[in-house]
Every structure is written in structure tokens, then in C-alpha cells.
Amino acid sequence: METYELKGEYIELIKLLKFMRISESGGDAKAMVEEGLVFRNGEQEFRKRAKLRVGDLIEVLEYKVRIE
Secondary structure, three states, X not given: OEEEOOOOOOEXXXXXXXXXXXXXXXXXXXXXXXXXOEEEOOEEOOOOOOEEOOOOXXXXXXXXXXXX
16 A cells, blocks of 8 residues: 655545556546546545545555555
8 A cells, every 4th residue: 555645635536646656647547537446435436636635545456545
């Protein structure tokens, strides 16, 4: 499991996917969300710009990222 240290109040889901290099581009990140491949705290997340905050766990394929 990887961690992402939050600098502000939140980070948008697609920005996290790009930053962590889970997706190759913004378009790829959007497609992952639309296809239902992204889970937030164990539930499918379909909002591309969902605001992730400290304590959230994101799971995409074999990747897991905890927001700290």
C-alpha cells in the first residue's frame, strides 16, 4: 500500500490517479472511474472529481493508496 500526504483540504480523484502514476493521463484516469475500476473506502466511486480527504483509501486494480 502506498500513501499520499495531503497538502491541502482535499485532492480530486483523477488528480490523485495521475499524481500516483496509476493512470498515464487525465483521459485514462477518467476512463478508469467511468468503467467502475475505482473504489473509495470499499465502495465504487464514479465521481471523477470526488474530493479525497485524510483517511480515505483508494483501490484501483492492484493499487492501494491511503490519504494521510
